[in-house]
Amino acid sequence: DLESLVEASCEKGEMHKNYRLWLSSSPDPKFPLSLLQRGIKMTTEPPRGLRPNMKKMYNLITEEKFAECRQTSKYKKLLFTLCWFHSVLLERRKFKSLGYNIPYEFNDSDYLICHDLIIVFLDENPNKTPFEAMRYLIGEANYGGRVTDSWDRRLLNVYMNQFFCENAISEEKFFLSELSDYFIPPDGDLGY
Numbered sequence: 001d002l003e004s005l006v007e008a009s010c011e012k013g014e015m016h017k018n019y020r021l022w023l024s025s026s027p028d029p030k031f032p033l034s035l036l037q038r039g040i041k042m043t044t045e046p047p048r049g050l051r052p053n054m055k056k057m058y059n060l061i062t063e064e065k066f067a068e069c070r071q072t073s074k075y076k077k078l079l080f081t082l083c084w085f086h087s088v089l090l091e092r093r094k095f096k097s098l099g100y101n102i103p104y105e106f107n108d109s110d111y112l113i114c115h116d117l118i119i120v121f122l123d124e125n126p127n128k129t130p131f132e133a134m135r136y137l138i139g140e141a142n143y144g145g146r147v148t149d150s151w152d153r154r155l156l157n158v159y160m161n162q163f164f165c166e167n168a169i170s171e172e173k174f175f176l177s178e179l180s181d182y183f184i185p186p187d188g189d190l191g192y
Helices: 002-012 033-038 050-059 072-098 108-124 131-142 150-163 166-170
Strands: none
Touching: 002 033, 050 072, 072 108, 072 150, 072 166, 108 131, 131 150
């Protein structure tokens, strides 16, 4: 195991004085405590607020990936919708039991998987966007796979139905909230 390898290397004194070992891990109770105690720890926290969360989500998409989908206009609108959806889910956590009955750890991989699903759905269905299938795979299978409470699942599905719909891609200014500041912007590049 990793702990034994590091211990043995340290005890033998065979390491070069400039040797550094970088490890990356999600929080896990099985991670060797001795490695944590010996090293310098760095953590990354999700940004606070809808706007910083959305910027972070957009920064995960490369220019090549952004240009991959053949239905550009629909893709850009649904990408914004997915960023908004993911950011709203993350922001609800700060309200503890008022946000969710059970805290959930949604992460970048949830977002990236759903991003790829959107591209596949759009490219394979050029005539009609399959919103029902999209809502099911994103809301029930991917994000919903983490959700264990029935009321939390219901909330997630309300967001899915509100955000992932025909109006989101057909209206010029589809509002994501009752506030007029929150809407899907017109077409633009990643720097928009």
